[in-house]
Each structure stands twice: as structure tokens, then as C-alpha cells.
Amino acid sequence: MNDWLFDDCADPNEEVRQQAIAHQRQLTKPAGSLAELEDIAIRLAALQGHPDPQLERLWICVFAGDHGVMEENVSAYPQSVTAEMLRNFASGGAAISVLARGLNAPLEVINLGCVQDPPAIDGVTHLALGPGTANLAKHPAMTRQQLSAALAAGRDSVERALGAGTQLYIGGEMGIGNSTAAAALASALLSMDPARLTGPGTGLNTAGVSHKVTVIQQALSLHAEHLNNPLNCLRYLGGFEVAALVGAYIACAQAGIAVLVDGFICSSAALCAARINPACGDWLFFAHQSAEPGHKLLLQALDAKPLLKLNLRLGEGSGAALATPLMQQAVALHNQMATFSSAGVSDKH
Numbered sequence: 001m002n003d004w005l006f007d008d009c010a011d012p013n014e015e016v017r018q019q020a021i022a023h024q025r026q027l028t029k030p031a032g033s034l035a036e037l038e039d040i041a042i043r044l045a046a047l048q049g050h051p052d053p054q055l056e057r058l059w060i061c062v063f064a065g066d067h068g069v070m071e072e073n074v075s076a077y078p079q080s081v082t083a084e085m086l087r088n089f090a091s092g093g094a095a096i097s098v099l100a101r102g103l104n105a106p107l108e109v110i111n112l113g114c115v116q117d118p119p120a121i122d123g124v125t126h127l128a129l130g131p132g133t134a135n136l137a138k139h140p141a142m143t144r145q146q147l148s149a150a151l152a153a154g155r156d157s158v159e160r161a162l163g164a165g166t167q168l169y170i171g172g173e174m175g176i177g178n179s180t181a182a183a184a185l186a187s188a189l190l191s192m193d194p195a196r197l198t199g200p201g202t203g204l205n206t207a208g209v210s211h212k213v214t215v216i217q218q219a220l221s222l223h224a225e226h227l228n229n230p231l232n233c234l235r236y237l238g239g240f241e242v243a244a245l246v247g248a249y250i251a252c253a254q255a256g257i258a259v260l261v262d263g264f265i266c267s268s269a270a271l272c273a274a275r276i277n278p279a280c281g282d283w284l285f286f287a288h289q290s291a292e293p294g295h296k297l298l299l300q301a302l303d304a305k306p307l308l309k310l311n312l313r314l315g316e317g318s319g320a321a322l323a324t325p326l327m328q329q330a331v332a333l334h335n336q337m338a339t340f341s342s343a344g345v346s347d348k349h
């Protein structure tokens, strides 16, 4: 059912990468002076197989779902916020709605299942996988069917993005309690003490974070015998929206679409995706290092260099949306700067 996850990813074009490196060397600036912005343009050239990469057509998709682990009181906010935010995404008042408008990017919103699903909302696709996940501290978070359907929801979003000629895909997430699922998933994938990967999320105090760690420890020991491969880790510990992101990231790599990964929760999905299909790592850019303390470790494990560090702790894809103009300007510089010879500027001795 999930066989598609293991299909080959698209290959970056190494010849074009070399051309892009040589082109950067010709531009009217001290060699290497645009540093990480040069790397972005060079990587995108190789991924797009074109010496002049383009980042005009964006796609933003927010996946939402509830978390049974909220029975354990692991968030500073009530569970009802997940469903309430769906309307806010659709009516344009959420942070990601504002940022998507600013980027002129389409914003797709997919409800994968909340405890109390709202009546049909214009602009929100409802895929009913169930009333949220089961409590991961007591049960597998998802059934096999729910896992497959969530992964497929991510893949289907990428299918639509591909149809629109998307050059950069941004996934976002909304799910009260999902920083618990993400920390549990990351702990299992990295065989790391959850105390190192667990943080305040929406704003727990110190006692709240300790309790959250205990809940995750309980889940890891309960499911220990099943946490033997990344897909099982995702099914036992993840969430609908986290699984959809895993499916979306792998599908992007297979379709040849670059991805801009958002914060801690999206990075846990990226790690899971890279463990399932390692070649998908080539297609992932990392927008920022969030305030969630575990994010730094997660990024290290992914060998990722985040573009920004603004201490954001929002999610929704907001950090990725904020980093997009930086990537677009990196591409504009690569494509539009004059060369030493065209501008009659003297090159290095």
C-alpha cells in the first residue's frame, strides 16, 4: 500500500550544477561573497536541471489533524483550536494566510480529521481519516489504513502542485499536541532521550515540559518492540498531518519539486521521509531554526543548514513562507547579475 514511498527520487543534474558554479564565479562580486545565497541558486539549478533556476510558482499546503495524546494534557492550548483554526486559514486571518497572500501563493488547506470537525468550510478540503489520532501514550497513533491515507493525502497535494508547475513546495501543519508527536517521532528515529527533543511547543512551563517528556517516555517504552523502522515509528507516534508531510516531501523528490521545510514539526517529518527514502534529502531546503530546543538537534541529524533563525515557534509553514523571498532573491542575483566581462569590470588577479 505504501510501496510508492520507495520509488526512485529525481536526480539532480550534476553537469548543470558545475555550470552554475562556474557562472557564479563570473558575476561582478568577490568570489564566494554571496556565500549561502550562491549555494541556494547552485542547488536549485542542479535540481531544476536548468542553469537559470526559477522560483515564481509556489505552492503552500497546510495539513491539519487532531491528536489523541491531548488526553494527557500536553499543550498550553485546548484541542478545539485545531478545528477552529481551519476557518481562520480559509477566511484569511491566520499567519500563513497573510504570508501566502504576500507571496501571491496558493494556500491549500487539508483537514485530515479533528475531534469535532466543523461543518464544510469553503476552501478547506475534508478528508475524514477519523476524529484525530489515538492517544500515542496508550495505543498506536494510527491504524495502517489511516497511515496510508495520510501519506497519500500528501502525495495527492504534490500531484496538484505539479499540475500547477510548482517550483517550490511548502508544507505546513496545524494540530494542537503535534509537538508531542513530533518529539516522540524524532526520539524514536534518532534513538535519543526525549528530554533532549521535547520543548514548550505553544508555551508549556517547565513542569508542563517535564510532564510532556514523561508521556513521550511512556509511549516509547510501550511501543518499543514496534519502533524498528521509520514507517512504524510514524504509525505508532506520528499524527495525520505529520504523515501527510512525509508523503508530500517524498512525492516532491520523486516529482522533481524542491521543498522548503518549516519548523520543528515539519523537520520531524523530513527526518522520517529521509529515513524512508534517503535520496529525498537532496530536494529539501530548511527555512529556519525554530525556538523549540529540539529543532537544533533535528537539523544537525539532517545535516541541514537553516536559512533563518528568528526564534519563531508557530508552525503552519510560516517560517518557510518567510524564507521564500530570500531564496527568490538568491535566484534573481544568480540570473540577473552582470558578469565581469559583460560589465567591463576587472576580475581578480
Ligand SMILES: Cc1cc2ncn([C@H]3O[C@H](COP(=O)(O)O)[C@@H](O)[C@H]3O)c2cc1C
Pocket (backbone or CB within 6 Å): 074, 075, 076, 077, 081, 085, 173, 174, 175, 176, 177, 178, 179, 180, 200, 201, 202, 203, 314, 315, 316
Ligand atoms: C492559535 C494557534 C495557532 C497555531 N498555529 C500553529 N500552531 C502550532 O501549535 C501547535 C503545536 O504546539 P503544541 O504541541 O504545544 O500544541 C500546532 O498546531 C502548531 O502548528 C498554533 C497553535 C495555536 C494555539
Ligand SMILES: O=C(O)c1cccnc1
Pocket (backbone or CB within 6 Å): 179, 201, 202, 262, 263, 264, 265, 266, 290, 291, 292, 295, 312, 313, 314, 315, 316
Ligand atoms: O517549530 C515549530 O514547528 C513549532 C514550534 C512550536 C509550535 N508549533 C510549531
